Amino acid sequence: DAGVIQSPRHEVTEMGQEVTLRCKPISGHNSLFWYRQTMMRGLELLIYFNNNVPIDDSGMPEDRFSAKMPNASFSTLKIQPSEPRDSAVYFCASSPQNTGELFFGEGSRLTVL
Amino acid sequence: DAKTTQPNSMESNEEEPVHLPCNHSTISGTDYIHWYRQLPSQGPEYVIHGLTSNVNNRMASLAIAEDRKSSTLILHRATLRDAAVYYCIPGDKIIFGKGTRLHILP
Secondary structure (H helix, E strand, C coil): CCCCEEECCEEEECCCCCEEEEEECCCCCCEEEEEEEECCCEEEEEEEEECCEEEECCCCCCCCEEEEEEECCEEEEEECCCCHHHCEEEEEEEECCCCCCCEECCCEEEEEC | CCCCECCCEEEEECCCCEEEEEECCCCCCCCCEEEEEECCCCCCEEEEEECCCCEECCCCEEEECCCCCEEEEEECCCCHHHCEEEEEEECCCCCCCCCEEEEEEC
16 A cells, blocks of 8 residues: 655745645545644644545644645645745555554645745 | 554664554443554555454554553564654544654664
């Protein structure tokens, strides 16, 4: 298995620009999660999906953030407009439904100047 | 979500066993206890989980107290590669706390 695939691995952008992070979960996994990690706040759960449906988005910081899962093999996390405080490593994870065992991607490191 | 208490950091010698404690006194009766770790510059990695009985897998063992208010992750023979932040996560939602940073001394 290829594991969870995230792109881009690194992105540097300027404040105000739109950022789109992409995730391909492991085939057959029913749940998908987006996390953000910073030195100050640690690992934060932003949103998770079950069977492509958003279940809990209470961790999404504000309206500038949106996430979609149009099908079982693809998800996006969009930030529009981006701000310097959005700089972080964003992780995507997937899991077989209701197992508690999450498989994480390698992360997308975002720097907003 | 149950609150957890873990030491900020621990040290161990290479090739010796390591016992990583976690207190989760507010855990509910049906919450599993999950352990994850994060190696430097990598995403978190699942280690083990359990409900009431002690659990073993190829990576580690999980010892759960009878009252389920605490648990201990046991690495039987630590290697340098086990240096990481270890997270104890009770509940059905994987919410990360601050974890324990484990240093392995050669």
